[in-house]
Amino acid sequence: xxxxxxxRLDHVETSAIRELFKLLGKPGIISFAGGFPDSALxxxxxxxxxxxxxxxxxxxxxxxxxxxxxxxxxxxxxxxFMQAKGATHVTPQDLIVTTGSQQALDLIGxxxxxxxxxxxxxxxxxxxxxxxxxxxxxRVLTVPIDGEGxxxxxxxxxxxxxxxxxxxxxxxxGNPSGALVPLARRLRILxxxxxxxxxxxxxxxxxxxxxxxxxxxxxxxxxxxxxxxxEWLVYCGSLSKVLSPGLxxxxxxxxxALLAKATMCKQFSDAHTSTFAQATxxxxxxxxxxxxxxxxxxxxxxxxxxxxxxxxxxELGEAIAxxxxxxxxxxxxxxxxxxxxxxxxxxxARRAIEQGVAFVPGAPFFAADPDPASLRLSFATADExxxxxxxxxxxxxxx
Amino acid sequence: xxxxxxxRLDHVETSAIRELFKLLGKPGIISFAGGFPDSALxxxxxxxxxxxxxxxxxxxxxxxxxxxxxxxxxxxxxxxFMQAKGATHVTPQDLIVTTGSQQALDLIGxxxxxxxxxxxxxxxxxxxxxxxxxxxxxRVLTVPIDGEGxxxxxxxxxxxxxxxxxxxxxxxxGNPSGALVPLARRLRILxxxxxxxxxxxxxxxxxxxxxxxxxxxxxxxxxxxxxxxxEWLVYCGSLSKVLSPGLxxxxxxxxxALLAKATMCKQFSDAHTSTFAQATxxxxxxxxxxxxxxxxxxxxxxxxxxxxxxxxxxELGEAIAxxxxxxxxxxxxxxxxxxxxxxxxxxxARRAIEQGVAFVPGAPFFAADPDPASLRLSFATADExxxxxxxxxxxxxxx
Numbered sequence: 001x002x003x004x005x006x007x008r009l010d011h012v013e014t015s016a017i018r019e020l021f022k023l024l025g026k027p028g029i030i031s032f033a034g035g036f037p038d039s040a041l042x043x044x045x046x047x048x049x050x051x052x053x054x055x056x057x058x059x060x061x062x063x064x065x066x067x068x069x070x071x072x073x074x075x076x077x078x079x080x081f082m083q084a085k086g087a088t089h090v091t092p093q094d095l096i097v098t099t100g101s102q103q104a105l106d107l108i109g110x111x112x113x114x115x116x117x118x119x120x121x122x123x124x125x126x127x128x129x130x131x132x133x134x135x136x137x138x139r140v141l142t143v144p145i146d147g148e149g150x151x152x153x154x155x156x157x158x159x160x161x162x163x164x165x166x167x168x169x170x171x172x173x174g175n176p177s178g179a180l181v182p183l184a185r186r187l188r189i190l191x192x193x194x195x196x197x198x199x200x201x202x203x204x205x206x207x208x209x210x211x212x213x214x215x216x217x218x219x220x221x222x223x224x225x226x227x228x229x230x231e232w233l234v235y236c237g238s239l240s241k242v243l244s245p246g247l248x249x250x251x252x253x254x255x256x257a258l259l260a261k262a263t264m265c266k267q268f269s270d271a272h273t274s275t276f277a278q279a280t281x282x283x284x285x286x287x288x289x290x291x292x293x294x295x296x297x298x299x300x301x302x303x304x305x306x307x308x309x310x311x312x313x314x315e316l317g318e319a320i321a322x323x324x325x326x327x328x329x330x331x332x333x334x335x336x337x338x339x340x341x342x343x344x345x346x347x348x349a350r351r352a353i354e355q356g357v358a359f360v361p362g363a364p365f366f367a368a369d370p371d372p373a374s375l376r377l378s379f380a381t382a383d384e385x386x387x388x389x390x391x392x393x394x395x396x397x398x399x
Numbered sequence: 400x401x402x403x404x405x406x407r408l409d410h411v412e413t414s415a416i417r418e419l420f421k422l423l424g425k426p427g428i429i430s431f432a433g434g435f436p437d438s439a440l441x442x443x444x445x446x447x448x449x450x451x452x453x454x455x456x457x458x459x460x461x462x463x464x465x466x467x468x469x470x471x472x473x474x475x476x477x478x479x480f481m482q483a484k485g486a487t488h489v490t491p492q493d494l495i496v497t498t499g500s501q502q503a504l505d506l507i508g509x510x511x512x513x514x515x516x517x518x519x520x521x522x523x524x525x526x527x528x529x530x531x532x533x534x535x536x537x538r539v540l541t542v543p544i545d546g547e548g549x550x551x552x553x554x555x556x557x558x559x560x561x562x563x564x565x566x567x568x569x570x571x572x573g574n575p576s577g578a579l580v581p582l583a584r585r586l587r588i589l590x591x592x593x594x595x596x597x598x599x600x601x602x603x604x605x606x607x608x609x610x611x612x613x614x615x616x617x618x619x620x621x622x623x624x625x626x627x628x629x630e631w632l633v634y635c636g637s638l639s640k641v642l643s644p645g646l647x648x649x650x651x652x653x654x655x656a657l658l659a660k661a662t663m664c665k666q667f668s669d670a671h672t673s674t675f676a677q678a679t680x681x682x683x684x685x686x687x688x689x690x691x692x693x694x695x696x697x698x699x700x701x702x703x704x705x706x707x708x709x710x711x712x713x714e715l716g717e718a719i720a721x722x723x724x725x726x727x728x729x730x731x732x733x734x735x736x737x738x739x740x741x742x743x744x745x746x747x748a749r750r751a752i753e754q755g756v757a758f759v760p761g762a763p764f765f766a767a768d769p770d771p772a773s774l775r776l777s778f779a780t781a782d783e784x785x786x787x788x789x790x791x792x793x794x795x796x797x798x
Contacts, residue, residue, distance in 0.1 A: 005511060005660055009510060013663070039458075039459035039462065039463045044454060047458075055443060060439075061645075063438065063646070064436075065644040099498055105667075112402070112404060112405055114405045114406050114407075136405070199402070240464075244462040245464040245670075246678075248672065255402065261404055261408055268501065269502060270499050270501050270669065271499050271647070274645060277673045277676055
């Protein structure tokens, strides 16, 4: 028996990365492979209190069906959260709550992409985005990055050449690049959006995870400085990296016309995001615990990042090239092949597993023209001793 | 500025029913319009305990990313729940958790429907299903019902005529029909699925809400009696009507090949269903409180249904025709026009609002050939005095 699957599935696959993850069960393995935050940093006590409050103060609302646009107390908290980060124009009506920011991407694909439509993404970019847009028939085209994120001259050339439906970017500590787009480049991106009348989707799960100094304002906040740009900007936010991925609470800020269509589609996607999770998130944000928690999370990740950077330089030297991250969860690197050593990150990943350390090769993160020498190392979930030991194993695998 | 929305949105609209709901804010209105359970029947204490347990026993798992297929303890509980209802073959690996059963429908559309594909539904059926499948380009075709649900001779004729991608049915106390498909007809549906090699999607949110006697076994359970039928049956379950819609916990049972594709699509839809909600639901089901809660919910709804049925007969007499429901949340009725009275349910809905009572006209529930005399009355959320008063107001509106 063969089920009559839809043609849209023909060119989309469960990611190669997921196959790798099956190997992570091996005992004693040190993993730099994940893309998730450290569970040990979750504010369990704060979330226990918030969940108790949600189920005590208004259990009917937390357990009943809710508005597709989102639970009003949460929309109010998220608007305040965005305002505090410089997007001072954002009101509760300017955002809808989504089931993680992954659903925001899905709703963007559903509302905007016709089969064959070109969509621009960074090369490399978040793997699940590429697949998500391809499921709606998008032709996903790549604009290369450098150490400061997307290259804006190449972006403009691609806008001219392809007239894409939209541009998808992760300007702050992107997955997998870890790159931070500087202020001037951000402003230029907004100018291009206005000039070419093209939507920019800003995915921002990591922007709050800066180390020494805050990231420049989000594209969303910067729309105030670029006339006409607000109507071309869609912002996707998430509590996954700063509070808890398990809540599945994200949000989307955008032009009202887009929010209305996305809300209509969401009705038929999952009716609404868990009101139980939304009410808990709202109570948590209202509790005022987030700023201190963010400080703690940043401090821990900054220390782990610097430990990994130092260990990579010490142990792998010229065999690896990378820009030290200023925030986020990842070191994005290239094997240089210096001294005749391995320059194939896929092969290194296999040898590394044998040595007891895991990471993700970079090639799958490219929608086109994969760089086989690239790799992504997450410093988020291993402690500093483990990071040093894991990098030492990596060095052994490279010998 | 006009955003370049995808063509798939062209023929889908936010439902007419949602517009009606905006009128429900009017003070003192008695609503028979909702499609939701009574918040007063939620087991708040049980869910408080379950949520506390989830965040105490293994907070890391409840708050971290989880498997797209679902949280293992919940899959185990849901398999046991299905087994206890006669689907004895269902193992945890035979189901995936979805963000409400609405997401199961969305994943079915995404994995199976190519633009132009015919899909069969009952006329009338659940409104959000029609729209959900249309978003993937389905041509939604209607098979009429009678007091015992879908008419199987008409179903067979439609299978022959249209060779649909699948058939979507709500065999137990369907929304909006409230109809219960008897055993013989259920078996016939499964035989047709095998004979015409066509998937049947069984949506079953109401099956547990029976009054005097249990519904016949689900199509899923009955696959054991019809050789070859198991591979053609997809079952969508939900905790929304029996525990809490706000959790957004549903599940899908189906052939492994379909579950694999649906899981892949779900990765890009929302990554996974809230692990926080899943862990809470798992702890609740493990607590053993569900059977007593179900007894209570059935008892209350049965009383309200019988109150509504008696009031309708007393107050509206021959002006209205309906089959008394044996479970679920709804009375589905037709205005007969007897004695020259109004037979247009849309017009009655407007007059009823003026009299202080709301219900939903039936026409929007038909994918084709709407019956303008039909209407849906929910007895789920008003107490018995309110039901009697609401029906009296309805009678005044009809005069």
